Amino acid sequence: xxxxxxxxxxxxxxxxxIGLIAFLLIACRLIGQKTHSKFKDQPYESGVDPTGPAQPxxxxxxxxxxxxxxxxxxxxxxxxxxxxxxxxxxxxxxLQILFFxxxxxxxxxxxxAEGALDWSPSRQRxxxxxxxR
Numbered sequence: 001x002x003x004x005x006x007x008x009x010x011x012x013x014x015x016x017x018i019g020l021i022a023f024l025l026i027a028c029r030l031i032g033q034k035t036h037s038k039f040k041d042q043p044y045e046s047g048v049d050p051t052g053p054a055q056p057x058x059x060x061x062x063x064x065x066x067x068x069x070x071x072x073x074x075x076x077x078x079x080x081x082x083x084x085x086x087x088x089x090x091x092x093x094x095l096q097i098l099f100f101x102x103x104x105x106x107x108x109x110x111x112x113a114e115g116a117l118d119w120s121p122s123r124q125r126x127x128x129x130x131x132x133r
Contacts, residue, residue, distance in 0.1 A: 061119045064116070064119075075104060078097075078100060079097065079100075079101075082096075082097045
């Protein structure tokens with residue numbers, strides 16, 4: 001168990017953080033904008049009336065790239081942490097990381113078979129006709 005002074009400083013830090021958040025929320029409520037109108041909620045575009053949505057749509061492959069990047073980062077964290085401590089983990093650690101890599105490989109095969117990694121225009125047209133667009 002940590003010494004009492006460590007717990008006291010942690011509690012004081014948490015109380016100050018919660019107090020600061022409460023103060024900022026109350027100040028925002030008191031000082032902030034009180035009324036909303038149709039014009040205040042519209043983006044300002046150099047005096048020109050806005051046309052279309054403020055955020056243009058992004059094609060789905062960009063989101064898939066982002067998700068694949070996050071998954072790849074998590075995989076790298078697990079595999080590199082195993083690589084650092086492989087001599088301490090022994091055979092059980094080796095079998096666990098082997099099981100992890102096999103599951104990742106099976107997931108890759110499944111995605112490949114489903115066509116999730118095929119972003120060619122012909123693939124996008126086929127998926128659009130499947131969805132009835």
